[in-house]
Amino acid sequence: MTHAISTGSPNTHSTLQDAYRAFQARGLKLNLTRGKPSPAQLDLSAELLSLPGATGGYAEDIGDCRNYGGLQGLAAARRLFSGIMGAPADQVVVANNSSLALMHDTVVYSLLKGTCDGALPWSRQGEIAFLCPVPGYDRHFKICADYGIRMIPVALRENGPDMDEVESLVAQDSSIKGMWCVPKYSNPTGTVYSDAVTERLAAMKTAAPDFRLYWDNAYAVHHLTEQRIAIANILELSVRHGHPNRPLVFASTSKITLAGAGLAFFAGSKENVKWLLARFIPRTIGPDKINQLRHVLFLKDEEGILRLMDRHRALLAPKFQTVLDSFANKLAHVPDVNWTRPKGGYFISLDVPRGCARRVVALAKQAGIELTPAGATHPHGNDPEDRTIRIAPTFPDLPEVAQAAEGVALCVLLAAAEKFPAQAGAPASVETVARHGSDELRSAESA
Numbered sequence: 001m002t003h004a005i006s007t008g009s010p011n012t013h014s015t016l017q018d019a020y021r022a023f024q025a026r027g028l029k030l031n032l033t034r035g036k037p038s039p040a041q042l043d044l045s046a047e048l049l050s051l052p053g054a055t056g057g058y059a060e061d062i063g064d065c066r067n068y069g070g071l072q073g074l075a076a077a078r079r080l081f082s083g084i085m086g087a088p089a090d091q092v093v094v095a096n097n098s099s100l101a102l103m104h105d106t107v108v109y110s111l112l113k114g115t116c117d118g119a120l121p122w123s124r125q126g127e128i129a130f131l132c133p134v135p136g137y138d139r140h141f142k143i144c145a146d147y148g149i150r151m152i153p154v155a156l157r158e159n160g161p162d163m164d165e166v167e168s169l170v171a172q173d174s175s176i177k178g179m180w181c182v183p184k185y186s187n188p189t190g191t192v193y194s195d196a197v198t199e200r201l202a203a204m205k206t207a208a209p210d211f212r213l214y215w216d217n218a219y220a221v222h223h224l225t226e227q228r229i230a231i232a233n234i235l236e237l238s239v240r241h242g243h244p245n246r247p248l249v250f251a252s253t254s255k256i257t258l259a260g261a262g263l264a265f266f267a268g269s270k271e272n273v274k275w276l277l278a279r280f281i282p283r284t285i286g287p288d289k290i291n292q293l294r295h296v297l298f299l300k301d302e303e304g305i306l307r308l309m310d311r312h313r314a315l316l317a318p319k320f321q322t323v324l325d326s327f328a329n330k331l332a333h334v335p336d337v338n339w340t341r342p343k344g345g346y347f348i349s350l351d352v353p354r355g356c357a358r359r360v361v362a363l364a365k366q367a368g369i370e371l372t373p374a375g376a377t378h379p380h381g382n383d384p385e386d387r388t389i390r391i392a393p394t395f396p397d398l399p400e401v402a403q404a405a406e407g408v409a410l411c412v413l414l415a416a417a418e419k420f421p422a423q424a425g426a427p428a429s430v431e432t433v434a435r436h437g438s439d440e441l442r443s444a445e446s447a
């Protein structure tokens with residue numbers, strides 16, 4: 001019977017240990033770390049590589065794409081993404097492959113040169129801070145950490161950041177110059193900002209006149225269900241509330257076409273676009289327009305992009321479902337264990353009992369499963385509750401995802417059993433731990 005853990009007996013814990021050792025013995029090498037597209041997803045864009053062909057390379061606005069020039073990007077590429085960026089084509093900039101690079105550069109330009117709002121460069125205004133909804137994207141936090149920008153965590157709720165907290169912070173503190181926002185299918189929680197949250201971000205009073213929303217719409221068209229969720233247009237709302245220069249909007253085709261050879265996009269007010277292009281002048285004589293042209297020829301129009309994203313969804317949705325099913329089977333009744341059920345994007349966020357995330361990641365590593373380091377979802381890698389783990393199921397193939405999800409669930413059970421060996425009032429946990437420990441052992445033996 002399965003009361004061993006609740007009575008403090010080592011039996012159930014040892015059952016889990018047996019299951020864990022059996023899992024280890026499979027000698028698996030699984031990786032659930034970075035949200036990369038799988039090779040099958042990259043294959044969906046294979047045709048891109050044969051475009052525009054040896055005699056191509058001509059665009060209506062700049063002529064020969066093989067040459068220098070076209071700083072803002074081809075008009076056809078800007079038109080193609082204008083709807084997704086929520087801006088007219090003349091307020092869109094197309095750059096080379098990485099939107100993260102654009103975000104990094106706009107932060108650095110603001111530090112060194114100031115924004116288009118005429119204030120001093122941020123670096124000459126004393127301490128600078130950014131609001132960081134948590135859990136969030138580690139690379140956003142890394143940009144701040146690298147340039148000495150203080151990070152202020154704010155809670156990410158079901159409909160977006162906690163706006164009472166955000167409004168009160170930005171109203172009082174003029175050192176707060178920016179805020180990271182992933183408004184649709186956030187990394188890692190899958191959160192979609194409600195229209196009300198977006199409107200409050202556009203309307204709120206900020207003590208800093210040169211405050212910027214870093215609106216990273218990385219997952220704008222990355223739906224995992226048939227519902228193509230739309231969010232409010234931050235550029236239009238900011239104009240309406242008298243803050244046209246507040247949002248800097250970013251996106252890319254990294255997870256639409258080729259992650260290493262896609263296009264990155266920026267959109268903003270006319271003044272922000274002018275400001276950014278002026279910053280480009282000492283940096284480049286123009287982007288890779290051949291790549292822009294081949295994207296235009298391959299994707300054709302917004303409907304073409306959405307059709308391609310449906311094909312990505314067909315590959316991705318079963319992987320997400322497999323993880324969700326596995327967690328539901330193994331972890332549903334374990335106290336303090338929760339996970340998100342995203343409707344899009346690239347991640348599932350798994351919360352384990354307090355103080356257990358690092359241990360789960362370590363156990364997983366010893367069992368051949370690489371997970372994103374615990375804490376990566378928080379500024380400076382410091383998750384004060386040591387709870388949140390980012391799960392990225394996109395890259396491995398489906399059977400590997402299934403094995404990895406089983407392994408992660410087992411590690412959660414084992415870490416919880418280690419941490420709370422005789423936790424009072426946790427009968428469901430005990431039952432679950434014991435039952436699934438045995439299941440694990442059986443499936444390990446049959447593998």
Ligand SMILES: Cc1ncc(COP(=O)(O)O)c(C=O)c1O
Binds near residue numbers: 035097101253259
């Ligand atoms: C929220 C978010 N922004 C940006 C990126 C990187 O974008 P890019 O490939 O365009 O640099 C990622 C990649 O995982 C991401 O999750």
